[in-house]
Amino acid sequence: MRRKTALLLALSFGLLAAGARADDEPSALFASGAKALDEGRPNEAIAAFEALADRGVVDAAASYDRGLAYASRVHIGAEVPGDLGRAAQGFEEARDLTRDPGLAEDASRALTVVRSEVARRRTRAGQPVEVDPGRSLSRTVAGLLAEGTWAVAAAVASALLSLGLLVRRWSTDRRARITGGVTAGVAAPVLLVSVAMTLAARHDRLDVREAVVVSAAARPVDDRGVVIAGATPLPEGARVEVVESRGGSTRIRSGSSESWVLGDALRPLER
Amino acid sequence: MRLLLLTLAASLALILAGPARAWAQTAPQLQVQADQDTVGVGDILHLELTADSGDAMPTDPQPGATPGFSVRGASSSTRVNIGGNRGGRFGLTVDWALQAQRVGVFTVGPPSVVVGSSRFAARAITVKVVPSGQAPHRPQQQQQVQPQQPFGFSPFDPWRGLFPGLDHGMPDEPAEPPNLTTDPKLALDAARGNFYFLHAVVDTPAAVVGQQVTFSVYEYIDMGAGVSIEVDGTDVHDPTAADFVKHSLQRDDQDAVFVGFGAVAGRTWKVNLVRRWALFPIHAGDLAIGPMSVSLVRPRSAAGSKRTTENLRIHVTEPPAAGRPPGYTVGDVGKLTLSAQVTPRQVDQGGAVGVHLELAGTGSVPAAVPLPVRPGVEWLAPEEHDQLGATGHDTFGGKRSFDYVVRLHAPGEVDLGEVALPFWDPEQRRYDVARANLGKVSVRPSAASPAGSSQAPEEMLAGLPRGRAAMEGAGPAKSHVDDSPVFWLAGVLSWPVLLGVGVAGRAGARRVATSWLARRASPATELKERLTAADTACRGADSRAADAAIARALEAASIAHAGVSVRGAVGGEVVERLERAGVATGTASGFAELMRECEAARFAPDLADVTAARERWARARRAIREMERR
Numbered sequence: 001m002r003r004k005t006a007l008l009l010a011l012s013f014g015l016l017a018a019g020a021r022a023d024d025e026p027s028a029l030f031a032s033g034a035k036a037l038d039e040g041r042p043n044e045a046i047a048a049f050e051a052l053a054d055r056g057v058v059d060a061a062a063s064y065d066r067g068l069a070y071a072s073r074v075h076i077g078a079e080v081p082g083d084l085g086r087a088a089q090g091f092e093e094a095r096d097l098t099r100d101p102g103l104a105e106d107a108s109r110a111l112t113v114v115r116s117e118v119a120r121r122r123t124r125a126g127q128p129v130e131v132d133p134g135r136s137l138s139r140t141v142a143g144l145l146a147e148g149t150w151a152v153a154a155a156v157a158s159a160l161l162s163l164g165l166l167v168r169r170w171s172t173d174r175r176a177r178i179t180g181g182v183t184a185g186v187a188a189p190v191l192l193v194s195v196a197m198t199l200a201a202r203h204d205r206l207d208v209r210e211a212v213v214v215s216a217a218a219r220p221v222d223d224r225g226v227v228i229a230g231a232t233p234l235p236e237g238a239r240v241e242v243v244e245s246r247g248g249s250t251r252i253r254s255g256s257s258e259s260w261v262l263g264d265a266l267r268p269l270e271r
Numbered sequence: 272m273r274l275l276l277l278t279l280a281a282s283l284a285l286i287l288a289g290p291a292r293a294w295a296q297t298a299p300q301l302q303v304q305a306d307q308d309t310v311g312v313g314d315i316l317h318l319e320l321t322a323d324s325g326d327a328m329p330t331d332p333q334p335g336a337t338p339g340f341s342v343r344g345a346s347s348s349t350r351v352n353i354g355g356n357r358g359g360r361f362g363l364t365v366d367w368a369l370q371a372q373r374v375g376v377f378t379v380g381p382p383s384v385v386v387g388s389s390r391f392a393a394r395a396i397t398v399k400v401v402p403s404g405q406a407p408h409r410p411q412q413q414q415q416v417q418p419q420q421p422f423g424f425s426p427f428d429p430w431r432g433l434f435p436g437l438d439h440g441m442p443d444e445p446a447e448p449p450n451l452t453t454d455p456k457l458a459l460d461a462a463r464g465n466f467y468f469l470h471a472v473v474d475t476p477a478a479v480v481g482q483q484v485t486f487s488v489y490e491y492i493d494m495g496a497g498v499s500i501e502v503d504g505t506d507v508h509d510p511t512a513a514d515f516v517k518h519s520l521q522r523d524d525q526d527a528v529f530v531g532f533g534a535v536a537g538r539t540w541k542v543n544l545v546r547r548w549a550l551f552p553i554h555a556g557d558l559a560i561g562p563m564s565v566s567l568v569r570p571r572s573a574a575g576s577k578r579t580t581e582n583l584r585i586h587v588t589e590p591p592a593a594g595r596p597p598g599y600t601v602g603d604v605g606k607l608t609l610s611a612q613v614t615p616r617q618v619d620q621g622g623a624v625g626v627h628l629e630l631a632g633t634g635s636v637p638a639a640v641p642l643p644v645r646p647g648v649e650w651l652a653p654e655e656h657d658q659l660g661a662t663g664h665d666t667f668g669g670k671r672s673f674d675y676v677v678r679l680h681a682p683g684e685v686d687l688g689e690v691a692l693p694f695w696d697p698e699q700r701r702y703d704v705a706r707a708n709l710g711k712v713s714v715r716p717s718a719a720s721p722a723g724s725s726q727a728p729e730e731m732l733a734g735l736p737r738g739r740a741a742m743e744g745a746g747p748a749k750s751h752v753d754d755s756p757v758f759w760l761a762g763v764l765s766w767p768v769l770l771g772v773g774v775a776g777r778a779g780a781r782r783v784a785t786s787w788l789a790r791r792a793s794p795a796t797e798l799k800e801r802l803t804a805a806d807t808a809c810r811g812a813d814s815r816a817a818d819a820a821i822a823r824a825l826e827a828a829s830i831a832h833a834g835v836s837v838r839g840a841v842g843g844e845v846v847e848r849l850e851r852a853g854v855a856t857g858t859a860s861g862f863a864e865l866m867r868e869c870e871a872a873r874f875a876p877d878l879a880d881v882t883a884a885r886e887r888w889a890r891a892r893r894a895i896r897e898m899e900r901r
Contacts, residue, residue, distance in 0.1 A: 047598030162766030217402035
C-alpha cells in the first residue's frame with residue numbers, strides 16, 4: 001500500500017515537473033534570446049526568437065525583440081539579405097499585438113528607422129521611394145474607430161431610427177412628428193455606415209491576412225510565376241494584404257493595386 | 272619476297288602502334304556548359320562537363336574554383352562505345368549543382384578530369400548572380416535521356432564476367448546454369464516482364480526532410496530464357512525525383528554490379544544493381560520517385576517493348592517541433608561533427624585572422640554554417656571545399672571546409688564565439704548540435720585604425736530603441752460584441768422589426784376585420800341564418816312568424832342559389848325572374864307557389880294552423896335543395 005502511494009506521488013511529481021518544464025521553455029528561450037540581443041550576439045538572438053515563433057508563441061515583446069535582432073545584424077554590418085524586411089515584420093507584429101503603449105511607440109520608432117534605411121537604398125537604386133503604400137480606403141475608414149465602437153453606433157442608430165419613425169407615424173402633435181422625421185432621417189445613414197464599418201472591421205479581424213515583404217528583390221510575377229519585365233520591386237518591409245495563395249505564388253494587395261509575388265518574399269503577420 | 276617484306280613491315284607497324292596508344296595520352300574532348308548564365312542568390316546552377324576520350328575512362332572530375340557558389344551535389348554518368356577493331360571511346364558526363372551565395376559576376380571552373388595520369392581542364396565559364404527573384408525564368412527541365420550503355424554492362428553479353436571462360440562468346444540460347452543458389456532477399460512474387468525487367472526499391476517508405484533515402488534499381492535477367500537479351504542503349508530514361516536532391520552512390524565508372532540470383536515466379540533470374548542513389552527530400556509531403564525505363568532490342572519477340580520500374584512514393588515529414596534547438600534549419604539531417612582552427616591568436620587592430628571550419632559526417636551535409644557575428648568582427652566570404660560522396664555501401668557524406676578571413680576592428684580580447692549547427696539524427700531519433708568553440712583573439716590597439724576613423728563603415732540603423740527583457744504575456748481574451756448573433760438580432764434588427772410589426776399589425780388587423788365583415792354579408796351566410804331561423808320558427812306555435820321566416824328563407828335561397836332576388840316580386844314575376852336566372856320552370860313555379868302561400872297565410876285574418884306552416888317548411892326545404900342541385 002505504502003509502495004503504491006509512493007509510486008503515485010512520484011508519478012504526480014513527474015507530471016507536474018514535465019508540465020512546468022513545458023511552460024518554462026518559451027520563457028527560457030525568450031530569456032536566452034534577450035540576453036544574446038543585449039550582449040550583441042544577433043545570430044543567437046535570432047535563433048532563439050525564431051525557435052519561439054516555430055513553437056507557435058505569439059507575443060508582442062518576442063516579435064519586437066526578433067525585429068531588433070534582425071535590425072542589429074544590419075547595424076553591426078553582418079547583414080543577410082532580407083534582414084530589413086524581417087525586422088520590419090517583427091515591429092509591425094509587435095505593434096499589432098501589444099497592449100503596452102510604450103512598446104507600440106518603440107515599435108513604431110524602430111519601424112521608421114528600418115523603413116528610412118529601405119527608402120535610402122531605393123533612392124540610391126533609382127526606385128520609387130515609397131515604402132509603405134498603406135491600406136485601402138475602406139480599411140482605413142473602418143480603422144478610424146474600434147470595432148466595438150462601430151457596433152455600438154449601429155445599435156444606437158437602429159434604435160433612434162425606429163423611435164423616430166414611430167413618433168412620426170403615431171404622434172398627433174405636429175412638432176413631435178417633425179422631430180421624429182428628422183431623427184429618423186439622420187439615424188438611417190448613420191445606421192448604414194456603422195453597420196458597414198462594423199462588418200468591415202469584423203472581416204478585417206477575422207478574414208484578412210497580412211504579411212510583410214521580406215526580400216529586397218520581391219518583383220511582381222505573372223500567374224505563371226515569371227517576373228514581369230520592367231516591374232519595380234516591392235519595397236522591402238512593406239505591409240501588404242494577402243488575397244490568395246496558389247502554388248508558390250501569392251496574390252497581394254498593396255494600397256489600391258494587386259499583384260502576384262513569390263511566396264518566399266513574404267512573411268505573414270501573426271494575430 | 273617483296274610480299275613477305277611488306278607483310279613484315281605491316282606487322283611491325285601494328286605491333287608498335289598498339290603500345291604507343293597506351294603511353295601517349297591524347298587530350299580528351301572536353302565540353303562544359305551551364306544551364307543558365309544568370310541566376311539569383313539561392314538558385315541552383317547546373318554545370319555540366321562532358322569528357323570524351325579514346326584512351327581511358329576519364330576519372331576524378333573536379334569543378335574547379337567556385338567563388339560565389341557552393342557545391343550542393345554532383346551526379347555523373349559514363350558510357351563506353353565499343354568500336355571493334357578501331358578501338359573504344361570512353362565518355363564521362365558530370366553535372367555539378369552549384370548554389371549561388373551572393374551577388375556578383377563570377378568565373379566558375381575550369382572543371383577538369385583525369386585521363387590516364389594527366390589532368391585535363393576545360394574552359395572556365397562566367398556566371399552573373401543577381402538578387403534572389405531577379406533571375407530570368409528557368410525553362411522546365413526535360414527528362415534526361417541517357418547515352419548508350421547506361422548500366423555499364425554489355426547488353427549484348429549480360430553474362431560477361433559471371434562465367435569465366437565465356438566472356439568472349441555467348442551462345443544465343445544459353446542453358447540455365449545448374450545448381451545456382453538464389454538469394455531470398457531478391458525473390459519477387461511475379462516477374463514484371465518476360466526475359467528482362469527492372470525493379471526499384473527504397474530502404475525506407477518514410478523519412479524526414481533532408482534524411483537520406485537510398486534508392487536502388489535492379490535489373491533481372493531470365494537465366495532460362497534461352498535467347499540473347501539486348502537493351503536499346505539510346506532509349507534509357509533515368510527515374511525522375513524532382514522533390515529530392517540526388518547523389519549517386521556508385522562510382523562514375525562503375526559497371527552494373529552483380530548482386531546474386533533471385534527466384535521469381537519459379538524461375539531463376541540474374542540480378543544486377545544498375546542504380547543506387549542517395550535521395551534527400553527537400554520538402555514534406557508524399558513525394559514521388561518516377562519510373563526508370565528501358566526498351567528491349569532483342570529477343571526479336573520482345574523488340575520495342577518497354578521495361579519500367581515501379582512508381583514509388585516516400586512519405587516525408589518535418590522533424591518534430593518538440594525539443595527543436597534554436598537555429599535548427601529544416602533539412603539539416605545526419606550525423607555531423609564540427610571542428611575549427613583560428614590562426615593567429617594575436618593580431619593588430621584592423622588586421623585579420625583565418626578561421627578554418629570543417630563540417631564532416633554523413634547525410635545531407637549543410638552548405639553553410641551559422642556564424643557567431645559580433646560587433647567589430649567582420650566575416651568575409653569563405654572559400655569552400657567539398658569532399659562528398661559515398662562513404663560506405665549506401666551512405667552519402669564526407670566533409671565540407673570553410674576558410675574565412677575575419678577582420679577585427681575593435682581592440683582587446685575579442686571572443687569570436689561558438690559555431691553551433693543543430694541537426695536531426697535519424698538513427699537516434701533526436702536533435703543534436705555540432706559545436707566548435709572559436710575562442711578568443713587578442714587584438715592590439717593600432718594607431719592606424721582608430722575606431723571612428725574615416726575607414727569605419729557607415730553606421731546603419733542608428734537610433735534603434737532598446738529591447739524588452741520580459742515577455743508581455745497573453746492578455747485577456749478579447750470578446751467582440753458583434754461576434755454574437757444576439758447583438759445583431761436584439762441590438763440592431765429588433766428596433767426596425769418591432770416598428771415593422773407595429774405598422775404591419777395595424778394594417779393586418781384592418782384587413783382581417785374587412786374580410787370578416789365581407790364574409791358575414793355573403794348570400795350563403797345569410798341563407799344559412801335564414802334556414803336556421805325558419806327551422807326555429809316552425810318548431811314554435813306562432814304560424815305567422817313561421818311563414819314569415821319561411822318566406823325570408825326562400826328569398827335568401829333565390830339569391831344564394833339562383834343569384835336573383837325575388838323580394839317584392841308579385842304574381843308571375845317570381846317565376847319570370849327565376850327562369851331568367853336559369854331555374855327550371857317546374858322548380859320556379861313551385862318556388863313561387865310556396866311564396867304566395869306563405870304571404871297568404873301571414874296576412875290571413877284568421878290564425879292559421881301551425882301544422883300547415885310546418886308542412887310548407889318541409890316543401891320549402893325540398894324546393895331549396897332542388898334549386899341548389901340545379
